């Protein structure tokens with residue numbers, strides 16, 4: 001492949017993890033200002049922000065170079081596989097971008113490669129095949145021991161990154177459509193023998209950016225970074241029917257240094273769910289989810305949480321920071337869910353500036369969630385829930401301010417709630433219902449339960465970390481490629 005194929009004229013704008021070495025910065029700088037020929041008006045632009053040590057890519061190809069046909073009918077599984085196999089050869093030579101042009105590109109599951117960008121043009125739609133035989137069975141996640149829907153393995157994920165470094169999925173807001181209806185129907189009818197696949201799964205990956213795309217109708221979860229680190233999800237839209245089963249938005253799972261920002265999610269389940277493995281399998285695997293920041297999220301989740309922690313949390317969840325969260329018509333704002341047998345902990349959870357409208361519960365904690373992978377869980381594995389901090393929350397039209405239920409004999413402690421106003425609609429239910437929880441509050445309306453007493457004079461705020469996470473320091477700059485209109 002040529003360094004710059006005839007139809008692509010490359011303007012390089014540097015993007016880096018700021019933590020990379022000077023050598024990497026020089027390489028990327030060397031690629032700058034490579035724009036050639038043509039004036040902007042004659043050109044079609046592909047802008048994206050890269051987030052890898054290699055910055056923007058040296059090689060560019062189109063799915064059509066590999067026999068892709070965007071008619072919505074022809075299968076592109078072989079074209080994607082051929083493209084990725086071919087472009088993986090230049091991973092160490094500046095990396096590659098694969099452009100999916102306007103069109104409807106039917107495909108089965110495919111894997112990505114290192115130092116790679118998958119770019120979806122504005123009118124590009126990647127359509128997941130509804131032919132179940134095209135979704136091969138892969139091993140269950142080691143930290144779950146079995147599939148989440150059913151024992152044994154699980155169906156492949158549509159787009160999978162496995163053991164990768166420096167990978168970007170982005171575009172001019174192109175779409176990945178999971179065509180999940182057939183899966184939801186089979187799931188509801190209990191016809192599936194294996195767990196449904198996810199739309200995007202990153203497993204053992206680092207330096208990942210997913211941005212400026214729209215995901216619709218996933219068979220199950222949408223974005224699943226697992227055993228991964230340095231993951232940024234920015235400016236994506238996720239849409240699923242609000243009654244579709246388990247269509248969680250973004251689920252960081254045993255992953256660290258994750259930054260989720262400026263996303264809009266409508267989901268049949270949690271908008272964000274942070275997890276880390278299931279009972280004895282998760283305890284043995286012992287990989288936590290930590291250093292996670294969520295900001296400027298807008299969520300609609302009528303049957304579930306805006307941000308959930310658990311219920312699978314057996315590797316531990318620590319240091320989650322969420323701010324500037326808007327939700328309407330959602331069941332709960334923040335929900336912590338765990339159960340005896342999970343072990344590990346959920347601790348140091350900070351949430352501030354939530355604006356919520358029409359909710360069942362603003363805050364919800366459950367220590368008796370149940371749901372075990374099998375009967376071999378350890379009844380002595382009692383999860384610890386500690387240091388849960390909520391401040392500056394306004395909620396309108398809510399049924400109950402909070403339902404906080406810890407574990408008898410192992411209360412959830414260190415809860416701090418400050419400056420929260422919940423406008424509770426008239427109902428027979430208590431506005432607060434607390435069992436086995438301990439904490440303090442200040443400036444909270446309606447008056448909290450006795451377990452979270454108010455100290456308006458003593459408590460002038462609840463803490464929120466002021467330091468930046470390493471993933472906060474990652475600068476995103478633009479890469480731009482220009483293609484002459486054919």
Ligand SMILES: *[C@@H]1O[C@H](CO)[C@@H](O)[C@H](O)[C@H]1NC(C)=O
Pocket residue numbers: 001061065066086089
């Ligand atoms: C695949 O890569 C090779 C070089 O490694 C190149 O010669 C060839 O043209 C590429 N194939 C396509 C379809 O681009």
Ligand SMILES: *[C@@H]1O[C@H](CO)[C@@H](O)[C@H](O)[C@H]1NC(C)=O
Pocket residue numbers: 047048049170211212234235476477478
């Ligand atoms: C998203 O797209 C906009 C507009 O093209 C671009 O300026 C921005 O850098 C992109 N952001 C990311 C994170 O890809």
Ligand SMILES: *[C@@H]1O[C@H](CO)[C@@H](O)[C@H](O)[C@H]1NC(C)=O
Pocket residue numbers: 109110111136138156160162
């Ligand atoms: C993707 O990679 C994983 C891990 O190597 C493998 O199990 C799976 O079969 C691959 N999927 C496809 C569609 O090639």
Ligand SMILES: *[C@@H]1O[C@H](CO)[C@@H](O)[C@H](O)[C@H]1NC(C)=O
Pocket residue numbers: 162163204
């Ligand atoms: C992927 O990474 C995991 C964890 O580092 C390792 O156990 C596994 O062997 C790797 N697989 C491949 C195919 O490289």
Ligand SMILES: *[C@@H]1O[C@H](CO)[C@@H](O)[C@H](O)[C@H]1NC(C)=O
Pocket residue numbers: 173213214237
């Ligand atoms: C991307 O497309 C979705 C679905 O059409 C739309 O809701 C969203 O507003 C678009 N985002 C941007 C930034 O244009």
Ligand SMILES: *[C@@H]1O[C@H](CO)[C@@H](O)[C@H](O)[C@H]1NC(C)=O
Pocket residue numbers: 132186191192193
């Ligand atoms: C599940 O297994 C049963 C029994 O082997 C089989 O009849 C059925 O077709 C399978 N379902 C699916 C969706 O593959």
Ligand SMILES: *[C@@H]1O[C@H](CO)[C@@H](O)[C@H](O)[C@H]1NC(C)=O
Pocket residue numbers: 283286
């Ligand atoms: C999990 O790993 C941490 C160190 O990362 C260790 O301190 C802890 O004891 C381990 N937990 C279990 C249950 O093995």
Ligand SMILES: *[C@@H]1O[C@H](CO)[C@@H](O)[C@H](O)[C@H]1NC(C)=O
Pocket residue numbers: 358359397399
């Ligand atoms: C308030 O919430 C109820 C559901 O509890 C909903 O039916 C109603 O439309 C909401 N009212 C407003 C003004 O949003």
Ligand SMILES: *[C@@H]1O[C@H](CO)[C@@H](O)[C@H](O)[C@H]1NC(C)=O
Pocket residue numbers: 353354391392393394419
């Ligand atoms: C309370 O929270 C609201 C909403 O986030 C904010 O506007 C206000 O400044 C906060 N007040 C104090 C005293 O922190």
Ligand SMILES: *[C@@H]1O[C@H](CO)[C@@H](O)[C@H](O)[C@H]1NC(C)=O
Pocket residue numbers: 405429430433434435
């Ligand atoms: C409060 O919650 C507990 C445990 O979840 C439940 O058993 C009890 O009925 C609730 N109390 C009221 C008054 O709703």
